[in-house]
Amino acid sequence: MNRAPRIAVSLVAFVAGWWLLSLYNGRMFPSPVAVGGLIVEFVFEGDIDNRSALYHLWVTFGRVLASTALALGIALVIGIAMKTNDGVAKAFEAWLPVWMTPPDVVVILVVMVILGFNSLAVVVAVTFAYTPFALVTIWQGxxxxxxxxxxxxxxxxxxxxxxxxxxxxxxLMSYIFSSLRNLFGMTWKVAVIAEVFGISNGVGSRVRFWFLQGNIAEVLAYAVLFVGVVLVIEYAVLNPVQNRAFAWRQA
Amino acid sequence: MADTTASTTQMSQSDDTTTGPPVDESHSGDGEPTAPASSDSHSADGQASVIAFSNLKKSFANGEESFTVFEGLDFEITEGSFTSIMGPSGCGKSTLLNVISGLIPPDEGEIRRDGEIVEPGEFFYSYVFQEPRLLDWLTIGENVRFALRAQGVPPEDQSGRIYRYLELVGLEDKIDSYPQQLSGGMRQRVGIARALAVDPEILFMDEPFSSLDEFTAKELRADLLEIWKETGKTIIFVTHNSSEAVFLSDSILILDDNGQLFDQVSVDAPRPRTIGDEALIETESTMMEQFFAHLDTGPDES
Structure with missing residues (x-):
């Protein structure tokens, strides 16, 4: 397999670049070793809230999963309604651009004002913000x-x-899949932003906490963990599932 | 055994009482046609039914104007025969096919089978399209099953039929392949197998070889005649290729560009035919000479 060495090389280059930056300014760019140590500590011994980083990742993951599934499900229902009814199609075609426009932060704040600072608010805000993007792909399909x-x-x-x-x-399966991947990549980010605004658990809450302490290394530790999990899901779950579902294409 | 085809359609040739092993005997078992299995049945031997179309008219409204596609069409099709409909692009060949199949109602005219009036939609037909129109995400076998399931063929009969008809078109070893693994000619064969598997009374073929290269098309034409001989189906074949029409058909309906039935040519050359056969070439050239002469004089004078 010649993909493994390629990935290894780019990973090493990335870490080397990061390490060079840390040599230049260790306070602003904590070294990869320091961040790695924090990751191990947060995962195995827990953050200072006595909870493992994995717990926070899991909480965020639950919210992301719920909002992705909801956004895709709602997009499918609306898409099918559009396909079977011209009136529905015209209405949504007219309103889709409007629905896609409000900044995520505004959506998050408004929803949190309405629903309070809780998981439901995060899920609703992310779902609301990303359903139109899923709908565009489904409708095109x-x-x-x-x-x-x-x-x-x-x-x-x-x-x-x-x-x-x-x-x-x-x-539609290929459109659903591409929509799922896009959504997954985007909803993670927004869910974390929503958590930063005032939720007591999830990756975003820890990022906020350590940012307010002025500790960049801890913030980076969560960022790296987070990226790692997203990549693992991408390569270990979504890729193989997609390859199996579209075996007829490789034919 | 329940009727193996859709309840809205009728089958004239099926024997619904047998469920024998599907593969060995090509004309027994699960609703297979039992009667016309030899080439003899292709000729009008006095026993084959005749479907007579008379005074067919179809027009479409275009704003306030009405556009007549064809008018006063009279022709006959013998059951078990191979009939081609030929004519220039836009002459109404496909519209005629759709009227015969009952997809669109005619404005006027009637259809009789052996003298008795039948509704256009009553014929149990199936289609082979210009493109194979296969579902890329299903295997070849599952593509055929799609049509069988749509027609309400009982699940226990489906696998046998799938194998038998894929064998008929020489693709039984590709049953688990996906369409994209096959060549264009093979895909069109699957389309033929799918259409035959539902055991239609009439097989409509709408320019099925026009998008293939000539070598493949030539091979498929010869194979189609073999398949026709084996199954004894009535085939109505739309084409704008005069050599193809002459090589394949017993009878050729020629429409001019005003949608008038200009001629019904019967091709009496014996079968099996070979391409380049003198009798065929002569029939074709006479047919085309008359057609061009007709176009030159114009419809008003004819």
């Missing part, structure tokens, strides 16, 4: 279904349910 295939299915008198099950849904 639904419009690109080959009408010839639907005509073929009609010629064989396939039922509406069969046409959705065997044509629309499999065709």
């Amino acid at each position: 639904l419009q690109e279904v080959d009408p010839g295939l639907v005509e073929m299915a009609d010629a064989f008198e396939a039922s509406r349910v069969e046409i959705w099950r065997q044509i629309y849904v499999p065709h």
Whole structure:
């Protein structure tokens, strides 16, 4: 496998660059070793709130998962409604750009004012902010279904349910997947921002705490852990699932 | 055994009482056609039914104007025969196919089978399209199953039929492959297998070889004739390729660019035919000479 050495080389280059920066200014750029030590400490011995970093990651992950699933689910429902009803399609096509415009921070603040500083508010804010992005991808997918295939299915008198099950849904799978990956990459970030605003657990809460103490090394430790988990999910979960689901493409 | 095809359609040739092993005998078992298994049945031997179309008219409204695609069409199709519909682009070939299949109703005209009036949608037909129109995410076998399931073929009969019809088009060893692993010609064969697997009364083929390279198309034409001989299906084949029409057909309906049935040519050359056969070439050139002469004189004078 020639991917492993390539990844190793870029990783080493990244750490080396970071280390050089830390030589230049150790207070602003704590060394990779110092940050690595903090990661081990936070994971195995716990942060000073006596909770392992893994707990906070898990809490954030739960919120991310919930909002990603909700955003995708809502986008699918609206997308299908748009496909089956012209009026719905026109309404959402007109409003989508508006829905996509408000800055995430504004959405988070407004939702938190309404729902309070809790998990539900984080999930609702992230879902609200990212549903339109999922919808754009799903809607595009639904419009690109080959009408010839639907005509073929009609010629064989396939039922509406069969046409959705065997044509629309499999065709949509690649759009659902690409939407899922995009969402996942984005919702993590926004969920953490929302946590920074005043939630007592999750990665964002620890970032806020250590930032207020002026400790950059601890902030970086959480950032590195966080990036690591996202990459593991990307390569260990999403990639293999996608490869299996789209085996017909590699054909 | 329950009827193996969709309840809204009728089958004239099926034997629904047998469920024998699917592969060994090509014409028995689960709703297979039992009657016309030899080339003899392709000729009008006095027993084959005749489907007569008379005075067909179809027009479409375009704003306040009405555009007539064809009018006063009269022709006959013998069951088990190979009929081509030929004509220049835009002459209404596909519209005619859609009217015959009942996808769109005619404005006027009637259809009779052996003298009795039938509704256009009553024919149990299936389609082979210009492109294969396969579902890329399903294996070849599952693509055929899609049509069988849509037609309500019982699950226990499906696998046998899938294998048998893929074998008929020479693709039984590709049953687990995906469409993208096959060549264009192979994919079109799958389209043919899928259309035949539902055991239609009439097989409509809408320019099925026009997007293939000539070598592949030539091979598929020969194979199609073999398949036709084996299954005894009535085939209605749309093409704008006169050599193809003459090589394949018993009878050719020629539409002019005003949607008028200009001629119904019967091709009597014996089968099996070879491409380049003198009789075929002569039929084709006479047919085309008359067609161009007709175009030159214009419809008003004809």
